[in-house]
Amino acid sequence: MANVITVTALNRYVKTLLERDSVLTDVALRGEISNFTNHYKTGHFYFSLKDEQCSVKAVMFRRDAQNLAFMPQNGMRVIVRCRISLFERDGAFQVYVEDMFPDGIGAMQMAFEQLKEKLDKEGLFAPEHKKPLPAMPKCVGLVTSKTGAALQDILNVTQRRYPIARFLLYSVTVQGNEAAPEIANAITRLDKGGRVDVIIVARGGGSREDLWVFNNESIARAAFASSTPVVSAVGHEIDFSILDFVADLRAPTPSAAAELVMPDMEAELREIRRSYSNICKEIQNRLQLCYNRVRDIEAAPQLAAARSLPLGLLRELSEKADAARAAMHGKMDAAKGRVAHAAMLCGSLSPYSVLARGYSIARKAGSVLKSSADASEGDRVEVQLAAGRLSCRVETIITEEEL
Structure with a gap:
């Protein structure tokens, strides 16, 4: 005969099995919300997630629920990040939700409008809070991916318009679950550091899902709290995010942001x-x-x-x-x-005053060479001097490691 155990021991054992399963500790689950309850005392969310055939109980504790950019509603399709466990007292199998994202255009638009209305009522979009941009910034803070096209677009425009500008890059992830806290933290740290005159938050184009992170409430509040002017340069001209409404200036593209921030020297x-x-x-x-x-x-x-x-x-x-x-x-x-x-x-x-001190500018096919890796042996390069130019051929390339 099997050993006799208590119900408590059984529930505790099953809970342990579930929580030790590595597959169940971080699950992305898609479903439709039903039986949604926002507990007025605790702030916890209680609901069920269902599909065409099954449903499962879910809970989202207040510490995670208060970070959502929207209010869940019955019938809304969502994707949640969660862990699977057992509520030991009732023996109830359920999911513990840590984050939630709208699934589908309708749900995303509803969440967008909810947050927009909330922040608008608080005055975060008010024109009287918009700060003017500096006429001639000495240092520009960039919040973007160091490998993204947005960074290169901004640098190319700056090289043409205002080559004496300096940048302070805070490289961040610009999509995914970790992007929002990184971007919000970058804005805050650049502002508190006091080294930049203006902050550009930039990302190239993408799908609505790719750009959804810039609708995050924490990013909006970081931009509003910044005493340094913030320019939003996210996506293409037709794309709008919550950050666009909060920022001191909205640029339709990263290149346009550089045009607006950098004076024409x-x-x-x-x-x-x-x-x-x-x-x-x-x-x-x-x-x-x-x-x-x-x-x-x-x-x-x-x-x-x-x-x-x-x-x-x-x-x-x-x-x-x-x-x-x-x-x-x-x-x-x-x-x-x-x-x-x-x-x-x-x-x-004048950039020519720099050349007069003995410096020179090397170009290949019209583009400025910034590294030995930008040229190859045998390439024709043009060297700009304080007086005149030289047409040269690259004989040998010496890398930084060989110096």
């Missing part, structure tokens, strides 16, 4: 040259006016009468005239100083 240089020319003309005009006024005063009858004044009065007039000339020269020196400062700024922005 050539246009800025032209503006500096125009301002310099206008300042010089203004100084000349004012000098001419001063000269004409002095000439008119010297020719005035009152000056002739003044020459007959007593010596003490003539000396006082001469001192006041000297003081007036000194004041005029002081203003001229200050104006010249401002002109010189503008000229120095113009020169510092």
Whole structure:
């Protein structure tokens, strides 16, 4: 006869078997929600997941439920990440849900609208919270994948428009279960670090499922809390995410984000040259006016009468005239100083000033070479110098490891 055991021992044994099965510790389960209950005291979600033939009881504890970007509803099709176990007291086989995602366009759109309405009511989309972008950022924070096309698009546009820009890359996963906390953490750390003037969150195009992570509430709240301006550059022009509504500026593509954030250096240089020319003309005009006024005063009858004044009065007039000339020269020196400062700024922005210090730029087929790996032996390259260019052929390549 078999050994006699208690019900408690049986349930505990079955629970142990289930929890020791590695297959059942991390399961992705698809089903339709039914009998959904949001427990008003504990905040736990209790529901069933069913398909055409079967159903299973499920629970999602408050610590996981409060991170959802939407509120589950009866009839909604979802995919859940869960572990399988046994509720020992009742001997109830059930799944313990750790995360949940809408399954299908209808469910995704419902979840999107729920979160959008919630955050809008809290004021996260309000225009008065939008921060202006810096006119000439010194350092730009990038939150994107280091291997993605979005990063290369941004770098290519920057090289053309504003090659003196610096970047601080925070590489993250841009889709999947781990992406949302990584992206939210990256925004927060770049903002708190104080080293960047603007943050671009970027990802190339993809399906709606691929881009769904950017509808995560934690990312939206991190962007809203950032004191550094945040630019959303996710997907293509037709794609919209919750991050687009919260960010200080929405760019339709990563390339467009670079266009909006980076000033056109050539246009800025032209503006500096125009301002310099206008300042010089203004100084000349004012000098001419001063000269004409002095000439008119010297020719005035009152000056002739003044020459007959007593010596003490003539000396006082001469001192006041000297003081007036000194004041005029002081203003001229200050104006010249401002002109010189503008000229120095113009020169510092020019990439040719870097070349004049002995540096050069190597290009192959019009593209700038940044690494020896970008060229091969026998390639024709063009070397830009401060004065003129050289057309060269690559004879030998020395890698960084060989230096």
